[in-house]
Amino acid sequence: MASNSSRALRGSSAKIGLSTASVYPEGTAAAFELAAKLGYDGVEVMVWTDPISQDPYALLRLSQHYQVPILAIHAPCLIITQRVWSTDPWEKLQKAQFAAELLGAQTVVVHPPFRWQREYARNFEKGIEQMAGETDIRFAVENMFPLRVRGREVSAYQPTWDVAFDEVEYRDYTLDLSHSAVSQSDALAMLNAMGKRLTHLHMADGTGLQKDEHLVPGRGSQPCAETLETLAARGFDGHVVVEINTRRALDRAEREADLAEALAFCRLHLVASAVTE
Numbered sequence: 105m106a107s108n109s110s111r112a113l114r115g116s117s118a119k120i121g122l123s124t125a126s127v128y129p130e131g132t133a134a135a136f137e138l139a140a141k142l143g144y145d146g147v148e149v150m151v152w153t154d155p156i157s158q159d160p161y162a163l164l165r166l167s168q169h170y171q172v173p174i175l176a177i178h179a180p181c182l183i184i185t186q187r188v189w190s191t192d193p194w195e196k197l198q199k200a201q202f203a204a205e206l207l208g209a210q211t212v213v214v215h216p217p218f219r220w221q222r223e224y225a226r227n228f229e230k231g232i233e234q235m236a237g238e239t240d241i242r243f244a245v246e247n248m249f250p251l252r253v254r255g256r257e258v259s260a261y262q263p264t265w266d267v268a269f270d271e272v273e274y275r276d277y278t279l280d281l282s283h284s285a286v287s288q289s290d291a292l293a294m295l296n297a298m299g300k301r302l303t304h305l306h307m308a309d310g311t312g313l314q315k316d317e318h319l320v321p322g323r324g325s326q327p328c329a330e331t332l333e334t335l336a337a338r339g340f341d342g343h344v345v346v347e348i349n350t351r352r353a354l355d356r357a358e359r360e361a362d363l364a365e366a367l368a369f370c371r372l373h374l375v376a377s378a379v380t381e
Contacts (some may be wrong), residue, residue, distance in 0.1 A: 119145035123347040146175035225262035246278035249287035268294040285310025292333035318349040332373035
């Protein structure tokens, strides 16, 4: 007897955001403008040397002006932002939490500690857990990557760059596919290891070079489409944030085209195939 079953596509409820880092060397304000123009669901603010990114009230005005929600705050965890907001990493996270609560963001993205941040690293697990228990804000710890020096892997992070397979389990994770490319990790295995604690995704691509490429998804070797489809099948309701590198764009039009292509890729693949009778 012939089957009457068919396949239907079910869209994910996940919101697709634009990282303000994706418009560099343009500034934070440009990200809001482009997110509104292209139809992104919101933005993730990368807090860095741009003064606007450091000012929650300026961000609030931008969000209101462009009618673009702020989905996440990326705490200033980079080497170039060691003095942004404070030199104390806990104060940075407290300020990130304040900004997220003020702006209605659901997530603070945070990197694992650098090896030289010894006291911070010793208390990181307990400290993150304590902060997460005192707010509705999710502190989503992000996978990073090792450095390779003369054929040896050297981690700049403590206890490890590979938070997916660390013995420590955080409440929330960010999976970054450009970082998984640099570390030459199995991104789908990382996704499965993070499980339901994966609440935030940085969507980008990479080819496995020893540098953080942040390519438009589909232009590298990472399982970008499979990752989105797997999350959709799971009913993922977190955030998918496009975090690509457009600094080589010749002009605004080329940058805009790359951002539009990345958004279309996410919309196309953030669906789940379901069998219907």
